[in-house]
Amino acid sequence: MSQDLWSAFRTAWGQSAQGYDSLYGHGLHSEAERTAWLLLLRRLLPAQETPLKVLDVGTGTGMIALLVAELGHEVTGADYSEAMLEVAARKAKQSARDLNISFAHTDAMLGELANAQFDVVVCRHLLWALPYPEEVLRRWKEVCRPGGKIIVIDQLRPRVHPVRQGVRELADLLNPLIGSGDSHDGDFPKIPLHEQPLKRATSVLPVANAMRRAGLVRVQGERLPWIDAVERPAMPRLERWARRWNRYVVEGWV
Ligand SMILES: C[S@@+](CC[C@H](N)C(=O)[O-])C[C@H]1O[C@@H](n2cnc3c(N)ncnc32)[C@H](O)[C@@H]1O
Structure with a gap:
């Protein structure tokens, strides 16, 4: 990816x-969503008596990082956008719970965390955006202790019928009026698909294969329709009809 595209993309995340x-499917919109995500994370994190050291890469506003910290683990949220980290840190500070959480300003190759070691690396909604997923996964593997685990959570976005697409565009136009939606603020540049090879994945297979190529073992993935089921009721009817996503998780061991 050219330096210009890279910088424009990074600026857009900040915006x-x-x-x-x-945004639907991004922040939490109901208690039921919170409960479902906590259940998922509890299931995915290896059982152990002491708190796990968990790195959340591309933590954004800290949605996953905060929930993992709430489960009692020691969490580092990493992101290359200072604006995102500011929101995440503010939320951590405002939390009623005493969370063991810190934040690192670094890109996905984790230059700022050169000598760190974690039990688990988790990443939601970032791998699709990267031009070199295997390289990044190899780097995450390096910061994971032997026997540690990498967890990738994301959404498959099936192609939508043109009528649904039209409704979706209408919803995007109306969103500023109703104050919510699924369209990021920010001037996101158009990035060629070959620069984001996982963006249009139609199954968990491409992500699982990238993890295997990066040297992870016992890689397994599954769809998460029960998370979709609690997220969708938060959306207005029109948006619910127009927007489709299917959540999935893929996990692999070091
Ligand atoms: C879609 S958001 C996901 C945020 C969060 N993980 C979540 O699930 O809500 C993608 C995040 O990844 C960050 N990001 C994008 N590219 C990155 C990179 N190359 N290195 C580090 N962070 C990156 C963005 O700043 C943004 O906060």
């Missing part, structure tokens, strides 16, 4: 930070 949590 989207303030409104990020209001």
